[in-house]
Amino acid sequence: MLALFRRELQIGVRTGNGALTGVLFFLAVVAVIPFGVGPDLNLLARIGPAILWIGALLAGLLGLERLFQADREDGSLDLMLLADNRHMTALTVFVKCLAHWTVNVLPLVVVTPLLGLFMNVEPVGILAATATLAVGTPAITFIGAVGAALAVALPRGGLLVSVLVLPLTIPVLIFGVAAARGAVADPDPFLPPFLILAALMLFFAVIGPLAASLALRWGGD
Amino acid sequence: MGSGMTNATPQASTLSGRLTALANPTRFLALADTLVPWLGGTALAVLAAGFYMAFTAPEDYQQGITVRIMYIHVPFAWLAMFCYSLMAASALGTLVWKHPLADVALKSAAPIGAAFTALALFTGSVWGKPMWGTWWVWDARLTSVFILFLMYLGIIALTRAMDDPGRSARAAAILTLVGFVNIPIIKFSVDWWNTLHQPASVFRLDGPTIHTSLLWPLLVCALGFTLVLLTLHLMAMRAEIWRRRVIAMRRLSARAAERAAR
Numbered sequence: 001m002l003a004l005f006r007r008e009l010q011i012g013v014r015t016g017n018g019a020l021t022g023v024l025f026f027l028a029v030v031a032v033i034p035f036g037v038g039p040d041l042n043l044l045a046r047i048g049p050a051i052l053w054i055g056a057l058l059a060g061l062l063g064l065e066r067l068f069q070a071d072r073e074d075g076s077l078d079l080m081l082l083a084d085n086r087h088m089t090a091l092t093v094f095v096k097c098l099a100h101w102t103v104n105v106l107p108l109v110v111v112t113p114l115l116g117l118f119m120n121v122e123p124v125g126i127l128a129a130t131a132t133l134a135v136g137t138p139a140i141t142f143i144g145a146v147g148a149a150l151a152v153a154l155p156r157g158g159l160l161v162s163v164l165v166l167p168l169t170i171p172v173l174i175f176g177v178a179a180a181r182g183a184v185a186d187p188d189p190f191l192p193p194f195l196i197l198a199a200l201m202l203f204f205a206v207i208g209p210l211a212a213s214l215a216l217r218w219g220g221d
Numbered sequence: 222m223g224s225g226m227t228n229a230t231p232q233a234s235t236l237s238g239r240l241t242a243l244a245n246p247t248r249f250l251a252l253a254d255t256l257v258p259w260l261g262g263t264a265l266a267v268l269a270a271g272f273y274m275a276f277t278a279p280e281d282y283q284q285g286i287t288v289r290i291m292y293i294h295v296p297f298a299w300l301a302m303f304c305y306s307l308m309a310a311s312a313l314g315t316l317v318w319k320h321p322l323a324d325v326a327l328k329s330a331a332p333i334g335a336a337f338t339a340l341a342l343f344t345g346s347v348w349g350k351p352m353w354g355t356w357w358v359w360d361a362r363l364t365s366v367f368i369l370f371l372m373y374l375g376i377i378a379l380t381r382a383m384d385d386p387g388r389s390a391r392a393a394a395i396l397t398l399v400g401f402v403n404i405p406i407i408k409f410s411v412d413w414w415n416t417l418h419q420p421a422s423v424f425r426l427d428g429p430t431i432h433t434s435l436l437w438p439l440l441v442c443a444l445g446f447t448l449v450l451l452t453l454h455l456m457a458m459r460a461e462i463w464r465r466r467v468i469a470m471r472r473l474s475a476r477a478a479e480r481a482a483r
Contacts, residue, residue, distance in 0.1 A: 146395070146396070146399055150379065153383070160378060160379065167371040167400075168399070168400065168407075170407055171406050174414050175410060178414070193413075200406070203406075207399070207402060211399050218316075
């Protein structure tokens with residue numbers, strides 16, 4: 001499993017494009033918002049955490065359809081499915097999701113503080129937004145794995161994956177933004193939504209890979 | 222599906238035996254042909270009675286005549302959820318028992334469910350305009366029904382995206398089940414997020430809070446619309462089976478023509 005993780009990491013880093021495109025997309029989405037709502041710094045500070053979350057959510061969906069497609073094209077997906085008796089497919093999918101998250105989504109979390117400065121969010125809010133993103137984005141990857149596995153055989157499945165996955169990520173978005181806002185706005189609590197967010201992440205870490213492995217096994221040709 | 226003329230074992234006594242017998246599409250078609258007129262007729266009769274009761278029921282002292290929208294809005298909302306449960310059961314049928322009609326049921330139920338959900342949203346919006354003063358509010362219940370609508374559309378898109386019916390059936394079944402697991406979570410999180418809609422007033426542990434003069438017409442209308450949904454579902458399943466037969470026959474005739482040309 002460690003070898004698989006390292007392999008995925010190396011493929012992700014050497015082909016290189018995914019992470020950079022994701023970060024650029026995140027940057028572009030966040031940069032477009034002030035043009036839409038006006039340059040009022042107070043308003044931007046209030047909606048800042050929400051914008052960071054929406055941008056990260058959309059950017060996290062961006063590279064998902066490639067999660068299994070490359071492996072399907074060069075045949076390694078079949079080998080992973082055949083090795084089911086030695087390494088459970090769900091576990092393989094889980095490791096692939098982790099590697100995908102490390103390569104493509106972790107950079108988004110890393111640049112979040114910088115974008116938070118653009119949005120005039122105060123330091124505590126930036127810290128909270130980064131922490132919630134670090135905990136919440138794996139859940140998006142795990143849910144997205146199901147969509148990616150369902151659409152793996154489709155030639156242009158990318159848009160379909162986003163359409164299928166977005167409604168399912170709404171709870172993650174709600175609790176992520178609630179926690180990030182709770183750190184800044186005084187009456188709202190920070191810890192309860194943050195803990196629920198962590199629970200959601202762990203829940204999807206089980207459900208997502210399991211459903212994705214079922215979809216891969218039954219959807220294969 | 223086209224020429225599956227296997228002789229199912231004649232154990233029609235148990236429920237599972239009966240379901241196995243229905244796996245033969247010809248037998249299912251015969252049953253659907255006899256059931257559809259009766260179901261449809263009963264649905265129309267019950268609905269007519271329900272509407273009569275609804276229009277003779279007293280008006281609400283606060284809401285006036287707009288309360289009559291309830292008699293169609295609430296059944297639509299119930300059926301939106303009922304239809305998704307039906308699809309989840311069919312998804313289990315596809316994945317666990319590999320029942321050949323389960324995927325037909327799932328595929329043909331999705332558009333009907335989406336239509337009922339859209340009607341629930343529309344009638345709710347028409348009702349909300351005089352009551353709340355706005356067509357749409359981002360309230361917890363409205364939002365979760367809207368998300369349900371989006372999930373219906375996603376399932377429809379997925380079932381139409383693949384050519385091979387067997388593969389798209391399994392994909393749609395997995396997506397339906399994942400969505401079914403997610404629905405309580407979405408409901409809970411949206412409740413946390415915002416609430417304005419009135420809480421449940423019919424299915425409660427301490428009895429319904431709605432007056433019986435309004436409750437009976439509502440229940441009759443709900444029964445009528447459920448029968449309408451079942452009739453439409455049977456008709457859609459019949460059409461889907463015919464469609465698959467036509468596709469299978471076209472392939473056969475194309476192959477025969479190719480062989481004749483050689």
